[in-house]
Amino acid sequence: GQNIDQPTEMTATEGAIVQINCTYQTSGFNGLFWYQQHAGEAPTFLSYNVLDGLEEKGRFSSFLSRSKGYSYLLLKELQMKDSASYLCAVPVPSNTGKLIFGQGTTLQVKP
Amino acid sequence: DVKVTQSSRYLVKRTGEKVFLECVQDMDHENMFWYRQDPGLGLRLIYFSYDVKMKEKGDIPEGYSVSREKKERFSLILESASTNQTSMYLCASSSDSYEQYFGPGTRLTVT
Numbered sequence: 001g002q003n004i005d006q007p008t009e010m011t012a013t014e015g016a017i018v019q020i021n022c023t024y025q026t027s028g029f030n031g032l033f034w035y036q037q038h039a040g041e042a043p044t045f046l047s048y049n050v051l052d053g054l055e056e057k058g059r060f061s062s063f064l065s066r067s068k069g070y071s072y073l074l075l076k077e078l079q080m081k082d083s084a085s086y087l088c089a090v091p092v093p094s095n096t097g098k099l100i101f102g103q104g105t106t107l108q109v110k111p
Numbered sequence: 112d113v114k115v116t117q118s119s120r121y122l123v124k125r126t127g128e129k130v131f132l133e134c135v136q137d138m139d140h141e142n143m144f145w146y147r148q149d150p151g152l153g154l155r156l157i158y159f160s161y162d163v164k165m166k167e168k169g170d171i172p173e174g175y176s177v178s179r180e181k182k183e184r185f186s187l188i189l190e191s192a193s194t195n196q197t198s199m200y201l202c203a204s205s206s207d208s209y210e211q212y213f214g215p216g217t218r219l220t221v222t
Binding site for chain 1: 141142144151152153154156159161167201205206207209210211212213214215216218
């Protein structure tokens with residue numbers, strides 16, 4: 001079966017760096033997604049990792065280790081607008097496009 | 112740009128009413144999904160569809176039904192609304208890339 005684990009809440013200071021971890025178990029691996037969701041809004045796509053290693057996209061980077069079933073999202077130079085929930089998700093091995101989402105990590109950025 | 116629209120941002124209904132939530136996507140995606148999101152419970156899949164007139168139950172289908180008569184439209188139906196169906200409802204669509212695109216959400220209150 002599939003299972004995803006991520007911390008419920010994190011707090012960080014404006015300008016700092018924060019790392020949000022995600023561990024997963026899946027019967028077949030088809031990549032890992034990170035989504036950002038501001039309060040009251042829809043999730044929006046941040047990154048997709050299918051190979052091991054770090055992928056950088058501006059202030060945001062995402063890392064994947066398939067052998068460890070582990071990913072993290074790294075946010076640099078934190079801004080107040082980064083306060084949001086961050087959702088980790090993995091595809092269900094099927095051709096239906098289903099994703100299994102973690103419960104999300106709510107990040108609060110303080111001045 | 113992919114666009115997923117939902118018929119209402121906010122909806123208030125009475126217990127026992129039949130409720131229709133509509134979702135339309137403009138990217139010719141095969142897969143469409145209905146989720147509900149509640150504090151502390153994350154995104155939970157209600158139903159999904161991988162083709163016109165095809166539907167499958169997700170994790171919490173009880174009390175809901177769906178309809179997909181056209182590829183671009185996926186409707187969620189609450190046959191007899193109850194107060195425990197008060198929630199944020201999110202529609203999403205995807206092609207064969209697994210990345211899901213979300214609509215803005217409908218916040219439904221059942222009184």
